[in-house]
Amino acid sequence: MTPSQAPFPATRFRRTRQSAQIRALVQENTLSVGDLIWPVFLRDGKDVREPVASMPGVERLSIDKVVEAAREAASLGIPAICLFPYTDPSKKTEDCAEAWNPDNLSNTATRAIKDAVPDIAVMTDVALDPYNSLGHDGFVVDGKIPNDETVEALVKQTLSQARAGADIIGPSDMMDSRIGAMRAALEAEGFKDVMILSYAAKYASAFYGPFRDAVGASGALVGDKTTYQMNPANSDEALRLVERDLREGADMVMVKPGMPYLDICRRVKDAFGAPTYAYQVSGEYAMIAGAAQNGWIDGQKAMLESLMCFKRAGCDGVLTYFAPQVARILNG
Numbered sequence: 001m002t003p004s005q006a007p008f009p010a011t012r013f014r015r016t017r018q019s020a021q022i023r024a025l026v027q028e029n030t031l032s033v034g035d036l037i038w039p040v041f042l043r044d045g046k047d048v049r050e051p052v053a054s055m056p057g058v059e060r061l062s063i064d065k066v067v068e069a070a071r072e073a074a075s076l077g078i079p080a081i082c083l084f085p086y087t088d089p090s091k092k093t094e095d096c097a098e099a100w101n102p103d104n105l106s107n108t109a110t111r112a113i114k115d116a117v118p119d120i121a122v123m124t125d126v127a128l129d130p131y132n133s134l135g136h137d138g139f140v141v142d143g144k145i146p147n148d149e150t151v152e153a154l155v156k157q158t159l160s161q162a163r164a165g166a167d168i169i170g171p172s173d174m175m176d177s178r179i180g181a182m183r184a185a186l187e188a189e190g191f192k193d194v195m196i197l198s199y200a201a202k203y204a205s206a207f208y209g210p211f212r213d214a215v216g217a218s219g220a221l222v223g224d225k226t227t228y229q230m231n232p233a234n235s236d237e238a239l240r241l242v243e244r245d246l247r248e249g250a251d252m253v254m255v256k257p258g259m260p261y262l263d264i265c266r267r268v269k270d271a272f273g274a275p276t277y278a279y280q281v282s283g284e285y286a287m288i289a290g291a292a293q294n295g296w297i298d299g300q301k302a303m304l305e306s307l308m309c310f311k312r313a314g315c316d317g318v319l320t321y322f323a324p325q326v327a328r329i330l331n332g
């Protein structure tokens with residue numbers, strides 16, 4: 001499209017900005033509650049709400065509390081909640097077997113939410129890091145992360161989540177070929193309607209720091225994740241990964257982190273037109289919430305602006321820790 005306009009003064013751009021009513025008429029994008037996926041942190045116990053120090057306003061919730069949270073989210077109109085477990089360190093092992101335990105925290109919470117709150121979609125996380133004593137998303141063998149052995153484990157984890165009732169499976173591990181393997185296993189077990197939202201373009205990012213605190217993986221992690229997560233310098237590679245994952249059967253794709261990667265969101269949406277999501281990650285949340293707490297920015301305005309920008313960049317939706325807060329504002 002080539003924008004065309006008459007020269008000044010026939011064209012005065014400020015004419016279409018002169019009042020709230022006129023600005024509303026020419027607004028190109030909208031943010032709505034239906035765009036939100038709410039990531040929440042789980043922990044064991046009962047009646048527990050435990051603040052996450054590096055994410056002001058975010059708490060780890062025991063299962064009874066997460067059911068309450070899901071009920072509230074559903075009543076606000078939030079379509080999906082995404083579960084991340086804080087695993088007791090005594091359950092973390094090098095073989096990561098807790099990841100596919102049918103009764104692990106994530107699967108137990110999924111069943112509890114699906115029972116009590118049928119009208120919210122449950123998304124789960126596929127990766128070994130919450131269960132790995134070495135903190136990586138895959139197995140660690142001789143200091144390396146073996147791809148194919150890890151994919152076998154991710155498939156077991158996927159099936160345990162589908163059996164627990166997960167609606168959307170979110171592989172965040174960045175192993176090659178996992179989408180195809182997961183899709184085939186889901187199909188073979190009759191889970192034809194279980195969706196896959198692939199973390200297709202996931203970058204090795206410093207913005208995940210507070211999340212690793214929240215799930216207790218910071219202390220455990222040996223080394224970094226640069227042999228499987230993407231180099232922040234790359235953009236063409238993101239398109240190749242998205243194409244690969246769509247061809248393997250992903251229903252939806254994600255770019256992660258969000259705000260520093262809006263150019264990737266736009267390229268992905270333009271190139272494939274697939275349902276495209278961004279993850280406004282823990283460090284992005286912490287920057288806004290932390291600055292707001294100090295009185296350095298208007299937290300509410302910054303939150304709304306940041307989320308609108310994802311829509312402008314072509315995203316169909318956003319995973320954001322701000323979901324309930326923003327839903328309350330949007331609902332008036």
Ligand SMILES: NCc1[nH]cc(CCC(=O)O)c1CC(=O)O
Nearest residue numbers: 127129172207208211281282283
């Ligand atoms: N499988 C790990 C995982 N899943 C979601 C996040 C980050 C989310 C956030 O920072 O909010 C991470 C962190 C990582 O890759 O180390």
